[in-house]
Amino acid sequence: MNRSSLIFVGLLLIFLTSFIGLVIVPYVQLGRLLPDIDDTTRDQTPAAFPGIAEQGRAVYAANGCVYCHSQQVRSRKSGSDLDRGWGGDTDPRRTVARDYLRDRAAYLGASRMGPDLANVGSRRDKADWHFQHLYDPAEVAPGSNCPPMHFLFERRTIVGQPSIDALQAPGAERPVPGRQELVPTPQAKALVAYLMSLKRSSYKLPEAPSEPAEP
Amino acid sequence: MSSAETEPTPGSTGLIATPETVPASNPPIALASSSRASLETRQELAVIDESLRGSTLLFFGSAIAWLLIGSALSLLAWCKLIVPHFLTNLDWMTFGRLWPAQQDAFLYGWAGSAGIGAGLWIMSRLCRVPLRHGGVLTAAWALWNIGLLMGVVGILSGDGTSQPWLEFPRHVSPILFTAYSFIAIWAVLMFRYRREGHTYVSQWYLAAAFLWFPWIYATVNLVEFFLPVQPAAQAVVHWWYVGNLFGVWLTATALAIAYYVVPRGLHRPIHRYGLAVFGFWALLLLSSWSGLVHVIGGPIPAWMITVSIVANTLTLLPVFSILRNFTGALEGRGHVLRRTPSLRFATAGLYFFVGASVLGVCLGFRWFSEVAHFSVVTLAQEQLFLAGFVGFSLFGAIYYIAPRLLGHDWVAPDLIRWQFWLNVVGLALLMSGLLLGGFLQGLGLEDAKVPPIVIVNLLNPFLLVAGLGVLLLAISNVLFTASFLLLLVGAGRRLVLSKPFVFVSTATPSASAATAPVTVP
Secondary structure (H helix, E strand, O other), rough: OOOOHHHHHHHHHHHHHHHHHHHHHHHHHHHOOEEEEEOOOOEOOOOOOOHHHHHHHHHHHHHOOOOOOOOOOOOOOOOOOOOOOOOOOOOOOOHHHHOOOOOOOOOOOOOOOOOOHHHHHHHHOOOOHHHHHHOOHHOOOOOOOOOOOOOHHEEEOOOOOOOOOOOOOOOOOOOOOOOOEEOOOOHHHHHHHHHHHOOOOOOOOOOOOOOOOOO | OOOHHHHOOOOOOOOOOOOOOOOOOOOOOOOHHHHHHHHHHHHHHHHHHHHHHHHHHHHHHHHHHHHHHHHHHHHHHHHHHHHHOOOOOOHOOHHHHHHHHHHHHHHHHHHHHHHHHHHHHEEEHHOOOOOOOHHHHHHHHHHHHHHHHHHHHHHHHHHOOOOOOOOHHHHHHHHHHHHHHHHHHHHHHHHHHHOOOOHHHHHHHHHHHHHHHHHHHHHHHHHHHOOOOOOOOOOOOHHHHHHHHHHHHHHHHHHHHHHHHHHHHHHOOOOOOHHEEEEEEEHHHHHOOHHHHOOOOOOOOHHHHHHHHHHHHHHHHHHHHHHHHHHHHHHOOOHHHHHHHHHHHHHHHHHHHHHHHHHHHHHHHHHHHHHHOOOHHHHHHHHHHHHHHHHHHHHHHHHHHHHHHOOOOOOOOOOOOOOHHHHHHHHHHHHHHHHHHHHHHHHHHOOOOOHHHHHHHHHHHHHHHHHHHHHHHHHHHHHHHHHHOOOOOHHHHHHHHOOHHOOOOOOOOOOOOOOOOOOOO
16 A cells, blocks of 8 residues: 555545445436326425425524424334324325425434424414414423524514514513514514425325324 | 653653654654664654644644634533523524534534644655645635634524534535645645655545545535535435545544554554554445435435445444554553553544444444434434544644644643543533433433423433533633643743754755754753
């Protein structure tokens, strides 16, 4: 091993094996996946995100939700995800590569300090719940160590009519009732739109059959 | 280390007693008696050290600054984790920004910069080539740090990407790529045009590290941010990148340090050189394939994950053959560890390497991963690797190299002793908190009847223990900074009082004015 050329060639070959195996081949295999198209309606599955949800994805990324929440549901063989209802209630199923086709980026996550969010839009379909939760998670989920995101809300004095967006029935650390209100910023609204759009088990994909609970 | 006052001070790595002669001798033992080191060799080394002094110290200095920044950010992140209601009105102070900011500050800022500094110095010494056109390297250093600063500030101000270990905003990556490529070209050219024909393990690892990073970094940035492919394919490339980042780039840098520092500290060659050759090629090949164990059960084709699991498991073969290189050399010489900080840190780093590798292999087994996969056990593995293996190796490198650049030894032996033990105890607390808590968390997650809130509340006391460990690590990093600053200040003073022998005046033109007028007292 005293010839530089030998070492360089060896390093190049080793690099190329994994580069081909785990970059090029996955690119060919996964990079060209197409949405599932219904023969009669021509509907595409998964459907594209509504615009505001795409902005919300950026807010999700900016504030690092991924460090405590995953967005991937494993099959019954690999974990308790489906038993926990994270794969949807009616036709529980795992997530597969095509579920992320319309995302600009996927936040699969590697840590579950909190619950998985792949289907959080199906489980929690009330925007108000999400706003409350973002403002102070421990209030809707006592004992939660999810950080409150007060910076996503504006505390302001009510002038004339209260805002229709104002947080309903806010609890502790509250604005003075009737005189102040907490209004979600556009960022908070986009984030909630994104969270509510996460309903990956609400449609079917042929490669991910439903895995009903065993009786 | 109680004998610090009578022995050569702990920093003493034998600056005068054991000048390095032909560093690449195989086995790479420092020829112990100064009589065998010719004046010519010492002059040559002095020229090399002189040529590298400025840039190596710049990289070490900025690395230590990033170590402090990372420590501060990680303390804040742990405060937020344990007390979520702490400072909720500031967006940059939210956990989800502090966490990636501290991770990347440690990885690219501290480990990246210190690895570059140590890597260039070791490469230069082993190749017996002084650094030429150091100005370009200084420019690359500045660019690298500008990129890092923009990256960390970008994460805190809400431009982070939330892709683990790659959170810097996308406009930062061309800056870091350019800066690192300039640095890597230096190292590769040094290796290609070396004066010492013979090569040594450290050089192979360094060649790998310097070549690897630009490739993987460019690939992952193209695939995820510049020409984005569909997200599931991004995820595969992402974890391929992370696997290479840890398993090749950082591992190769840290092992290059160990292969350099340990035999020299022991005055004994590594045991069974052939194992090192096997270890090198096998480790690179297997590590570069093993990244996808992080997505076991994830929404990507199963064959990719299976290949990664197999490669990940097989890494145990090179890991233990590398360990044998060192345990063979250490046999019967444990007492030297007590008085040579560089050796002690590098050796401890090796044991953390083995520990982190074994834990990493376990995380690849499906039965183990079913419990541990989404728990903080994975965090424990990353920390053992990064703060333990890589961190300790880099401390060892700086303890070895900095005195040689500055011409005198570490000033405060007590600080070094405290730094070592605080680091070890901090890491032990961090590990016990994360591992015990993580297994409890994982078992809870496996049982669908246990609600997430209950799991979090079970985990909290363990996070407190781990947070205490992080605090101790931060304190030990402050001590290390103090030690380094004292060395810099002391260097200015002591150089005037007594001139180290290696800086004997030399007629070589590239030796600058700083060494030339020095006379032997």
